[in-house]
Amino acid sequence: MLRYGVIGCGPVxxxxQVKALLKARGLKLSAVCDLDVERVKKTAENxxxxxxxxxxxxxxxxKSIxxxxxxxxxxxxxxxxxxxxxxGKHVYVEKPIATTLKDARRIIDVCEAERVKLCVGHxxxxINIEMKARNLIRRGYLGKVFKIRVIACWYEPIENLLQKEWWYRKECGGGPLMRWGVHKTDTLRFLLGQEAVRVFAEMDTFVHHNRKVTVEDNLVALYRFNKGAIAELEVSNSQHEGVTSRGETIEIWGDKGTLWYRPSMGEMSLLSLKKTNPVNRNSFVTMKLEPDGQEMVKIHEKFAESIKKNKKPPVTGEDGYKALEMVLASYKSAIEHKPITLPL
Ligand SMILES: NC(=O)c1ccc[n+]([C@@H]2O[C@H](COP(=O)([O-])OP(=O)(O)OC[C@H]3O[C@@H](n4cnc5c(N)ncnc54)[C@H](O)[C@@H]3O)[C@@H](O)[C@H]2O)c1
Incomplete structure (x- = not known):
């Protein structure tokens, strides 16, 4: 049984994390650490x-960790x-792996040099529905995928945003693209199995005007991938949710079908020209989502197994690097008002 220690006992x-770490097989949550002495004591007790x-x-x-x-x-x-x-500790790091590519590379290099495993928290x-989408693509239900649109837009009141410096300051890794858009750049790579080679992005701070805020509140990016697919990513934390834009939506188009889903609502719809379509043409299916937090249990179990069996971690340092690189290239494009070629 691997013994785990957690550094940082904040809201995440x-x-x-905590329920997942207590539930995951193959590991024991043995230690917690936080600068806030009261918080860490309470966490350990609870x-x-x-x-x-x-x-x-x-x-x-x-030494026991x-x-x-x-x-x-x-x-x-x-x-x-x-x-x-x-x-000498194996490392699971929350997303994004870091805020600069130099720091991300350093984390990867040191873990390699010290022969410890590294997993990034994507x-x-x-999530069941994400894995199902990937399987449908892999099994050819959409044919050749040529376009994806990912929307991750909601409303975050300015009072919330101002709670944490690292949410509203650029240099600390704030901004919707860095904070949760990095999950979506990972999703694009995960679904397509392709790497981004070019991006053009526009961003602005339309709503959250405050002298402290140095991050965008809206960003739209267009990516071209190495096997030809194009993707659009929209992130916002200042968009009131309407009927057609509730939180997160993913649409995927291929030459044999269309897939649409909303991960948080557990809804998925598939239209496929493949004869063995598991879902009737044009039908709308509402999938049942797993109970909250199962995806966190899965990633921790897979990581623990990769440590024990000396296998590749479920999300590698390179995966974390690539997701971050897409984020940083998008920011560069938006700042310089021109398309940016990847790798940076
Ligand atoms: N995987 C996900 O879906 C997901 C979701 C949200 C956030 N995150 C990521 O999780 C990470 C943490 O987010 P959060 O909202 O909990 O952050 P937070 O700032 O609210 O909490 C961080 C905690 O770390 C403690 N801390 C700070 N410096 C420390 C140090 N040197 N030693 C020990 N403790 C220290 C603070 O006292 C605080 O309790 C971020 O990287 C964030 O992007 C991941």
Whole structure:
């Protein structure tokens, strides 16, 4: 049984990670760490976790810990990931892997040099409906996929946004594209099995005007992929949700069909010209979603297995790097008002 320590017990840990880590097979959540002494004590008590640390260096010195989960704001990932790898711990780092490609590369290189495994928290790949979409594409229900549109737009009141510096400051990894759009750049790679080679993006801050806010509140990007597909990604945190734009929607077009789904609503619709269409032509299917948090359980179980069996992690450092690279290339395009070629 691998013993895990978590560094950073903020809302992501409370809402998403802790239940998954307590449930996942093959690992034991043995230690937690947070600068906030009260928070870490309470967390350990609430969930019956053996050890609580305020300084992550003490957790790293704990020889009984095999792996760490780095749950810190993204601009703090690089230092803690590097220190963890150099202490011989396997590393699960929340998305985005880092805020710059230099930092992302350093994390990957140090983990490799120290022979520890690295996994990036793009757990959304393991949501049932996302896996189903990928399978339908792989099994040819859409034929050759040529276009994808991903919408991840909702409304975040300015009072919420101003709660955390790293949400509203560019250099800390704020902005909808960096904060959750990076899940979507990963989704595009995951669904298409292709790499982005060019992007053109436009962004602006239309609604969240405040002297503290240095990030976009809307961004639209167009990508070309290496095997020819094109994709559109829209992110916003200032868009009131209407009937046709509720949260997150994904549409995929191929020469033999169209697939449409909303991950958070568990809705999927497929129109396929393939004879063995599992869904009637033009029918609309509402899939039942798994209970919340299963995707997080899956990624942790798969990562633990990859450590034990010395296999490739479920989402590699390179996956995290590529998803981040698409984000940074989009920002570069929006700032320079020109198409940007990848790799950067
Ligand atoms: N995978 C997902 O779906 C998903 C969703 C939301 C956020 N995230 C990512 O999770 C990460 C954490 O987000 P959050 O909202 O919990 O952040 P947060 O800022 O609210 O909480 C971070 C916690 O880390 C602690 N901390 C800061 N520096 C520390 C240090 N040096 N040592 C120990 N503790 C320290 C803080 O006291 C705080 O409790 C971010 O990278 C974010 O992008 C992932």
């Amino acid at each position: 840990f409370e809402v998403f 969930y019956g976790i053996e050890k609580a640390y305020a300084d992550y260096n003490n957790l790293l010195r704990d 095999d792996a760490v989960v780095v749950n810190l704001p993204q601009h703090l990932h690089v230092r803690v990931c590097v220190d963890s790898a150099q202490a 757990q959304r790949r393991f």
